Every structure is written in structure tokens, then in C-alpha cells.
Amino acid sequence: MYAFVDRPVESLSNSGRFLLWAMRGWTQAAEAGHCAPRALRRGFAGLHALTALPDFHVAMALFANDARDTLLLAPLACRTIAEDEAILLGLWRDVAHDRAGAARATLALLVEPGSAGPLAAAMAAATVRLGAAGIDLARLIPSASNHQESRSS
Numbered sequence: 001m002y003a004f005v006d007r008p009v010e011s012l013s014n015s016g017r018f019l020l021w022a023m024r025g026w027t028q029a030a031e032a033g034h035c036a037p038r039a040l041r042r043g044f045a046g047l048h049a050l051t052a053l054p055d056f057h058v059a060m061a062l063f064a065n066d067a068r069d070t071l072l073l074a075p076l077a078c079r080t081i082a083e084d085e086a087i088l089l090g091l092w093r094d095v096a097h098d099r100a101g102a103a104r105a106t107l108a109l110l111v112e113p114g115s116a117g118p119l120a121a122a123m124a125a126a127t128v129r130l131g132a133a134g135i136d137l138a139r140l141i142p143s144a145s146n147h148q149e150s151r152s153s
Contacts, residue, residue, distance in 0.1 A: 003086075003090065003141065004081045004085070004086035004089045004090060004140070004141075005081060005082075005083050005086035006080055006081065006083075006086075007080065007081050007086075008079055008080055008081075009078070009079055009080065009081060010079075011141065011142075012081075012089075012140055012141060012142075013136075013139055013140055013141055013142045014135075015130075015135045015136045015137060015139060015140060016089065016139075016140035016141060018043075018047065018135055019089065019092060019130075019135070019137060019140065020081065020085060020089065021043065021076065022040055022043065022044070022056060023060065023073055023085065023088060024073050024074060024075065024076045024078075024085075025039055025040050025043070025076060026039070026040060026056070026057070026060040027060070027064070027073045028075065028076060030060075030061075030064060036057060036060065036061075037053055037054070037057045040053060040056075040057075041053065044056075047133055047134070047135060048133045048134075049129065049130050049133035049135055051129045051132075051133075052125075052126045052129035052130045052133065052135075055122045055123075055125040055126035055129060056122075056126040056130075058118075058122040059119055059122040059123045059126055062111065062115050062118060062119040062122065063088070063110070063111065063119070066111045066112045066114075066115035066119075067110055067111055068109070068110060068111060068112065071084045071087075071088070071110070072084045073085055073088075087106070087110070089140055090106070091103055091106050091107070091110075091123070092123065092127065092137050092140075093137060093138060093140050094106065095120070095123045095124055095127050095137070096127045096131070096136070096137035096138035097138050100120070103120055103123070104116060104120060107119055107120060
């Protein structure tokens with residue numbers, strides 16, 4: 001989390017910026033009463049990641065509906081990474097690094113107990129499908145910063 005909080009969005013890799021855009025876009029669409037997958041479809045399709053959208057949607061819906069506390073994501077145009085976004089970015093990175101124990105421990109703090117397993121499964125499936133499209137959630141910060149990121153994790 002501390003690798004991301006209050007950092008500029010531009011400090012993220014292309015994969016990190018896409019993930020942040022997708023989380024913010026999903027939240028914005030859902031809050032407006034729109035179909036979130038439909039709102040994100042063009043962006044996922046443009047990166048040949050459309051197969052990841054259903055699992056991403058399930059993960060975000062579980063976060064939205066079963067979170068112990070409301071997760072606050074910044075508007076799309078915000079130029080810094082908010083605290084809850086930093087937590088989610090760290091969680092997605094843990095899933096991408098196959099750190100199941102760390103991910104489940106974080107999920108246990110964030111969502112109702114019955115949701116942690118399905119949420120972890122949806123995140124894992126989305127991460128694999130995003131990776132197949134070249135969106136590497138294990139590398140949310142560009143290579144030059146990865147050394148520092150791994151030391152601060």
C-alpha cells in the first residue's frame with residue numbers, strides 16, 4: 001500500500017494506470033446507476049483484455065457490496081492515488097505475485113467473511129486474463145521503481 005498512496009497516477013506503469021482507470025471507472029459507472037461492464041467494455045477491448053472484464057466486474061461488485069466499510073475511489077481525473085486505491089492496488093499486486101496468504105489477510109480486513117474466497121478467485125482469474133493481454137499487475141510501478149517497491153512492500 002505504501003508504495004502507492006498519495007503518489008501521482010503518472011508514477012504507475014501502463015498496467016497500473018489501466019487498473020486504476022478500470023477501478024475508478026467501474027465505481028463511477030456503478031454510482032451513477034450505469035452498467036459498469038458496459039462502461040468499461042471499450043477500454044478492455046482496446047487492450048485485447050475483454051475476457052478479463054467479467055471477472056474484474058465480479059471482483060469490483062463484491063468489493064462494492066460486501067466491504068466492511070465503503071471503499072472510496074477518486075474521480076477518474078484525479079492525479080493522485082487515494083488511500084483506498086492504494087490498498088486495492090497492493091491487493092491486486094499481491095494476487096498477481098501469487099501471495100495468496102497476504103491477499104486473503106487483506107481481504108479478511110476489507111470484506112465480509114463469506115466474500116473473501118469468491119473475491120480472491122475473481123481477482124485471480126481477472127489477473128490471469130489481464131496478464132494474457134499484456135497487462136502485468138505484478139508490475140504496477142515502472143521497472144526503474146520496482147526495486148524500491150519490492151523493498152518497501
